[in-house]
Amino acid sequence: MSENCNNVKLPSGDELILSSSPHIHDNQSVRKIMLKVIVALLPAAAAGVFFFGLPAAGVILLTLASCVAAEAIWFFLAKRPLSPLGDCSAALTGLILALNLPPATPWWVCVLGGFLAIWVGKQVFGGLGHNPFNPALVARVALLIALPAALTTWTPTGIEAADSEFELSTYATPLGKAAMLKTTATPHGSAHGDIYAELATDDAYWNYFIGNRGGSLGETSCLALLIGGIALMLMKLIKWQIPLVFIATVGVFSGAVHFFAPAMTPPALFHLMTGGLLLGAFFMATDMVTSPMTTWGCVIFAFGCGVITCVIRIWGSYPEGVSFSILFMNALVPLIDRMCQLRPFGYVRKKA
Amino acid sequence: MAANKPIPPKPLSFPGGIHPAKDGKSLTEKKAVVAAPLFDRYVVQISQNVGAPPKLVVKVGDAVKKGDLLAEASGFVSVPLHAPTSGVISAVGDAPGPMGTLVPAVYLDADGRDEWTANRMAPLDWRTAEPAELKNRVRDAGIVGMGGAAFPTHVKLSPPPDKKIDTVILNGAECEPYLTADHRLMLEQPEKVLVGAAVMARALGVENIFIGVEKNKPDAIDKLNELAGKYGVKVVGLKVQYPQGSEKQLIYALTGRCVPEGGLPMDAGCVVQNVATAAAVCDAVESGVPLIERITTVTGTPLAAPGNFLVRIGTPVIRLVELAGGVTEEPRKLILGGPMMGFAQRSFEVPVAKNSSGVLLLAASEIVQYDSAGCMRCGMCLRGCPMHLSPGPLSMLIENEKFDLAAQNHVMDCLECGACAYACPAHRPLVQHMRRAKAEIRKRAKK
């Protein structure tokens, strides 16, 4: 029945596309979201490279490549098409994992981490969307437990190393230093003076803010993380409740502990600006797959993350608790989502 | 008096919903309605209403005049069908239906004279007519919900005695992207819409009348406001948000009431009618014209001259495409209705029905071909769903044919508005899953 209209052929019935409504879609796709998150992480990655030098760039590239390679090998072994690689989720996992590793991680640890993240963290559960835990964090925590030496060997930033008073033998992250101060401080000494005073000077805070401190590759620069994180919030790619509640909970919790027992822990601002809190709150707790879908679920999830982070940092044996807290709350996500599921519009309780 | 009661502060919006970035209305919103010329053949589907299909009263070879009865109502939830023009019934048989299947239809060859029937209904004075008289007129004129549902209007006007109706709501939201038929109608024939509203309010014995219009049609709101006072109608501008034109969301936005789950608008004391339906009611009462033509938006970027047309029921879509100047680019999708809830068609021979508010052509570049990736649990569907369902998890249940669990999770409340699938970054065919589950659950309930 094709007829000519203005010399353009109308398609006959067989050439019309049939699909269910809706026929228009938001200009959004998994690939675009992943790419946007990757772009949002670039400032943090750049800060890492700036402060820790070329080895950091090597870690980033190697981890990223090994994640993508791990995914490709998995698809090949499973005899599945390689097309899902295009969604860039493996690359994002790789980048996040790299930002969570110390700047001088040995190459084989990077490769191992990439395969752990993709195989154990993601594909064994059925791939993107089915993994209960954040793959990058699974890899990071597995490495931390299996290879504690490699994962806790911190390198100073270029600026710190150039300092004349610098001593490599006692170098540690700010959180590590705080933990050390806590164990070495005598009960006498802590009674009056603030034992954490040297960690909480204006100078120190400025260094924490721009990222001139020891730590994982991408977690040091608060400035870079805030730029990326706030951009994601504005683009509505992450639920703003998660970072906000997470950070607020950590602030209030650690602040309260510091207020009542100053020797227990450094002040709140120190907690907010050190460790992996900002990286975790903006980029890892907000992972779409492993965070709750409901709004109130996000609040509960982020609150739990904050509390557990503080508990580990203040009373735990690890100086850092963000990774563990997020993984722990990941496990509770299905439960939280179920609890917070909204009632349908116009829901009426059935009369018994 | 109900009308004097203070109206509670209204939300004018509803929780959830989406904001389609490209609404496509600019293609046709400035185009005045043009009456389509007489074509030589009309294909009138016999069943154009929800409920019992009407009973055919003509046979092949019969000569009919415009407005003559083609089929009579076969029950309470059924409306008669009228001839769109004068001519000869050339065949009664299968024709492509809006759902892609073949449906029974009457083929009417027009004689070109377009003569009115001798037994045309007499005009009624609605201000003095009895409510029952008005309801009968609405039924005899074959009026159904012209927004898309095709539910017989007289049934909505006859609520069971235990339901107290206090508000009539006219739906002028027209939240579907691309469609502008209702917009043009409100702009060009506001009087008809308002009279129709008043008629329906009188038939129901109600004095509280609202017209909800999305704020992206300020000209229509102004026009209606000029005349609304005369008929005791309140025109309300609503937030631009899809699906604002869904009954339940509209009632909430205008009155703050929630239709209970599984209930009908009358459970919230409201009757919701489309503005086009109101205009048809006005025609039927004031001039005795049955529902044989409607305003339809023929639009889409492939068309040379998209516009709003006054078309007879039964006009094949191919004629409308020609009327809109033909195509300048190959269309790859033909949709009857709007892009969010309309149905893809497989043939250009499909005729316009009483509820066809739009004909939309999409070019290849506008179509998203989805290869249904896995759900990423991003929750965008949850935030889009105006009914507060969880479409993503539901679709996974349905993929695994867990229909009982889907029912427990309220899949039956789904409006099929498409907000979830619109927002889904994985392009999952969520609405199709929901439809399947609803069909399956209904089938099981029947057993």
Add this chain to the structure above:
Amino acid sequence: MNTILIAALVCGVIALVSGLVIGVASKLFAVPSDPRVDLVIGLLPGANCGGCGKAGCADFAKSVVAGENPPNKCPVSSAEQISAIAHALGIEAGSSFKQVAVVLCGGDLNQARQHTLYNGVYDCVSAAMVAGGPKSCSYGCFGMGSCARSCPFGAIEIINNLAVVHPEVCVGCGTCVATCPRHLIKLVPAEAKVHIFCSSPLKGPEKKKVCSVPCLGCRKCVKAGAEGQFTVEGVKVSVNYDTGENGLPGEDVVAAAGCPTGCLMTVAKHLETEYAELAEAKKETENGRK
């Protein structure tokens, strides 16, 4: 030594007490059950297919014991199994004949035109709701396998986008009949070997447009067959499965009729041709790869 004694004693006491509690509970909360029901459940196939109309084998067993259903209502059990049930209960087995399902459409990938541009869920029921699905013929098999997935016995195979029932595996439970959105599947007597693989009531030329193996309604088969072997409704001709005095049409009828499109054929022939086409398609893709 003492410690061991005490431990053993404590364990023994716990065991005694728990045993008592369990024993008392089993008496107190015992649900009376009919031993005959368990017996029948043991004799039933246990596929829980629902072909009997009950919610599974246990439910059916209850109804058999209650006398609501004769044992032969189970379409899956063989005659021996049914007589065993009847014997165990001391009741009549009832007379029955085995039924199998058949998909009355022969329009596969190669014969029937497809809307290749369907974009949606790969499932017949879902596809049927989108503009009637991707098949040009409004009465043809989608071949998306809803029936095959629903079959509890794996008797349906999708070959070249067409559902084909393997009669030797099929037990006639009827699950697929209820599933098919096009209502193409029919339960027929197991002896029926010849079918007309077309269910479209349209006129010949219209069918010819979309399919190369339709029933054109030429009625050659009706003439070739004996009286009452075929029924004609309008254009559509179908095999009369309510066996009259002349029985079901056999292979001789197929040969005598010389069906112009070949939609009248035996089940075995149908499977054979589909497999041949599948093999050919495979060969072609392999050649294409080379």
